[in-house]
Amino acid sequence: MYESGVPFHSIDNDAFKKLVEAIGQYGQGYCPPSQYLLREPLLKEEVGRTKGLLKKQEEEWARNGCSVMTDGWTDRKRRSIMNFCVNSREGTTFHSSAECSKDSHTGQFIFDYVDKCIEDVGAQNVIQVVTDNAANNMAAAKLLIEKRPNMFWTLCAAHIVDLMLExxxxxxxxxxxxxxxxxxxxxxxxxxxxxxxxxxxxxxxxxxxxxxxxxxxxxxxxxxxxxxxxxxxxxxxxxxxxxxxxxxxxxxxxxxxxxxxxxxxxxxxxxxxxxxxxxxxxxxxxxxxxxxxxxxxxxxxxxxxxxxxxxxxxxxxxxxxxxxxxxxxxxxxxxxxxxxxxxxxxxxxxxxxxxxxxxxxxxxxxxxxxxxxxxxxxxxxxxxxxxxxxxxxxxxxxxxxxxxxxxxxxxxxxxxxxx
Known part of the structure; x- marks a missing residue:
């Protein structure tokens, strides 16, 4: 199955039934693929497929620019998590996520994380950084503008309009x-x-x-x-x-x-x-x-x-x-x-x-x-x-x-x- 180049996740029900039937016809003595073969090569294949999907977006970032978006939230276990996404005309892509429960979310801390994301995406491609209007984000904005005066720090419009309505x-x-x-x-x-x-x-x-x-x-x-x-x-x-x-x-x-x-x-x-x-x-x-x-x-x-x-x-x-x-x-x-x-x-x-x-x-x-x-x-x-x-x-x-x-x-x- 893997050697044929068909990803496991793309097999439909009919193909899966045929696979099970083929295994049954083989009878006793069939040696299933090892855990390594099912996990490692398929994972590498999926990573390669994902990178291929991202290539089109990365080309758009270089052609017309993009926005880096960050959002902090707390999960059910009370862990503080910060997400980074990249948005362009081709859509929004998840970039990375970091658990920062032990860290103080100061302006400097947020700036360092955002700046690293900008470096990964390519500073020449980033037009703006989008966050909410929390005080620590505003402090980070000042630091970013000092280092990267050609970028904008923009506040989340949905958050602002929601505050208007409230x-x-x-x-x-x-x-x-x-x-x-x-x-x-x-x-x-x-x-x-x-x-x-x-x-x-x-x-x-x-x-x-x-x-x-x-x-x-x-x-x-x-x-x-x-x-x-x-x-x-x-x-x-x-x-x-x-x-x-x-x-x-x-x-x-x-x-x-x-x-x-x-x-x-x-x-x-x-x-x-x-x-x-x-x-x-x-x-x-x-x-x-x-x-x-x-x-x-x-x-x-x-x-x-x-x-x-x-x-x-x-x-x-x-x-x-x-x-x-x-x-x-x-x-x-x-x-x-x-x-x-x-x-x-x-x-x-x-x-x-x-x-x-x-x-x-x-x-x-x-x-x-x-x-x-x-x-x-x-x-x-x-x-x-x-x-x-x-x-x-x-x-x-x-x-x-x-x-x-x-x-x-x-x-x-x-x-x-x-x-």
Whole structure:
């Protein structure tokens, strides 16, 4: 089997049956392969196959650059583990993992680990390092920028948007409805009888829908409640409910009051209108179907406009929410790298030509070009004074109908990185 060059893991059921039959036909005296033959050569073969799969990604790193991503977490045995991954247009690749339970996670410690990963990947290939915004990561960022001034240290967009949602969710106007929604779902799921009754009326559909982040789960639960509004009302006014012991208990009467309350459902509807644009941004940042960097700043601006519309553009009603978004985004989702990719995404520039005259955007692209081509003035001159004007003015291929048509599609399907 191994000598034939067919990896063991790739054999299907039919082939495996034939293998067993062949062994049986051989009869007594068959000498199975040794543990070494089953383990060592096959392992080496698998390592070689994996390296072959990585080759395409490594070529992409060298051609268009890549991002180094690091994340620390604690496993069930309370061990502290740090993971490193490399992301490019070809996808995300696991690089390495280190147990660091005995180490103090200082900025210097994180920097040393990240820097070693950068050396392994190739410093010339790395454009940015992505982490969350913990204080020790910020200290490591300063050390990295000092050593490698041509790189960016970028904060995880999904983490930032999730923090935005949590902060907004704590606002009085939303906290009340979220708390009541949690009270209702906890009551239903805490008892077998109420859960069975809910599933009867919803045709076995659940309310709680787990997601990657805690607040995304909260949003999906609110969305699910809204979708099942009528079914839940029928449940709490049904004969089964009124005859049950739960209809007379305190937590049961509380759940009933929530479900029949018009103000509760209006509040949930408002929550969804406000949270939906940011959840959409969260899903974009946390997805892996396409490179999201070029859409983050543009979709953040669109999310703010959608939230304003949810309040009928009455500033006094949306002001605190926009302040939360802008405070969390400042220096995190409006970095020079975010602004530059925003400009270089035709999806936005072709719709709004005023972007190219934005002072912040212009400053951002100068910063990026100076970083990318730090010691090459001629290359900086070529990009800023020759190539960029062609793109801004839609000269050559940038002006073709086909180029503009692609940008008119929905941002969820359009990927400028594939052009």
């Amino acid at each position: 902060a907004i969710g704590k606002e009085g106007k939303f906290k009340e409805w979220i708390t009541k929604a949690k009270t209702l779902t906890i009551f239903i799921y805490a008892h077998h009888w109420t859960l069975a009754l809910m599933q009867k009326f919803t045709k076995c559909k659940d309310i709680v829908r787990p997601e990657v982040t805690r607040f995304a789960t909260t949003f999906l639960t609110l969305q699910s409640l809204m979708e099942k509004q009528e079914k839940l009302k029928h449940m709490f006014t049904s004969h089964e409910w009124t005859q049950s012991k739960w209809s007379r208990k305190k937590n049961g009467t509380g759940a009933y009051a929530i479900v029949i309350s018009r103000s509760f459902w209006n509040g949930v509807n408002l929550c969804l209108k406000v949270f939906s644009p940011l959840v959409k941004l969260l899903q974009l940042a946390d997805g892996d179907q396409k490179a999201s960097m070029g859409f983050l700043y543009g979709e953040l601006q669109q999310a703010k406009e959608d939230i304003k519309m949810a309040f009928n553009n009455v500033e006094i009603n949306y002001r605190s929410i926009i302040e939360i978004i802008e405070t969390r985004a400042k220096g995190r989702l409006d970095s020079p790298l975010h602004m530059t990719t925003y400009l270089l995404n035709p999806y936005y520039l072709y719709k709004d030509q005023s972007i190219k005259d934005n002072v912040m955007v212009s400053d951002a692209i100068f910063i990026c070009v100076e970083k990318f081509f730090r010691d090459d003035i001629d290359k900086q001159d070529q990009v800023i004074n020759m190539e960029l004007p062609k793109y801004k003015e839609k000269e050559g291929n940038f002006g073709r109908i086909l180029a503009a048509k692609g940008c008119s599609e929905n941002s969820s399907s359009y990927d400028p990185g594939m052009l």
